[in-house]
Amino acid sequence: MTPAPTLTTARLLLRGPEKRDLAPFTKWVTTSARMKAVGGNDNEGNAWRGFLAGIGHWQWHGYGLFTVTDKATGIAAGRVGILHHVEWPQPELAWHVYDGFEGKSYAFEAACAVREWAGGTLGLQPLISLIAPTNFRSLNLATRLGCVEESRDKVRDEKVIVFRHLRHDDPRARTQASRAIA
Template sequence: MTPAPTLTTARLVLRGPQKRDLAAFTAWVTQSARMDAVGGAGTERDAWRGFIAGIGHWQWHGYGFFTVTERDSGIATGRVGIVNHIEWPQPEMAWHMFDGFEGRSYAFEAACAVRDWAGRTLGLEPLISLIAPENTRSIALATRLGATEERRDVVDGEKCIVFRHLSYNDSRAVTQAAGAIA
């Protein structure tokens, strides 16, 4: 369905979006309290459009959101990937964990794999993450990944903190120390 590669970590498989992922994505968009950090909850129509746009992103850029699945169960746990929307300052590494899968370090493990893939394969480095100032969980994850606050900005009409991630070579030590690569 998409040109996304498959990335494998110790506990996860990251793959391109598939039709079977739409239900979990829709539940996240329409019901998750964490949607407040990305503009607020949406409708089923918003979820559909976002899901289809994600597939189109892969076609247009050759990168996008991976669906993060548990290696053992195959259950979709969230999305982690690289996005570059119109008027974005540059490609961004972003993450969204579905309800019930936060707090397991899945986002960290997946983000390490995506960051390494983006640097090694695409030459996209060092990446940024655009994080709402009130999104303390994402700020903590960016910091754990070794990213540092670069500046405060407004992107797409929303206030954000621009975090700058480590380059591919510098990030290898963080990734290996965490055991995030299989």
């Protein structure tokens, strides 16, 4: 369905979105309390449109959000990848972890793999992440990834902190990737 490659880490398989991934994504969008950090819960129709926009990224940009699956179970644990919506200042490394998969470092592991792929394979400059000031889990993850706050801005009328990621070949990023991907 998408031209997405498959990336693997120690515990995860990152692959392009498939039809079966719509249900867990829709459940997250419509019911997760953590959606508050990204604008709030939404309805099934908008979840469907958001899911298709993710597929469109792969077709339009050649990158997008991977479905993150637990290797041991094959269950979708979230989405991590690169977004570049029309309102975005540049490509963003983004992550969504579904309920029940938080606190396992899946987003960290997947983000390390995507950062390595984005820089090493696609040649993208160090990516940004746009994070709401109240999204404490994402703020902590950005810090753990070695991101540096670059500015504060508004995107789609929402306040965001713009974080700059490490270059994929920065020694700190290489160390993180070798531990996460091994």
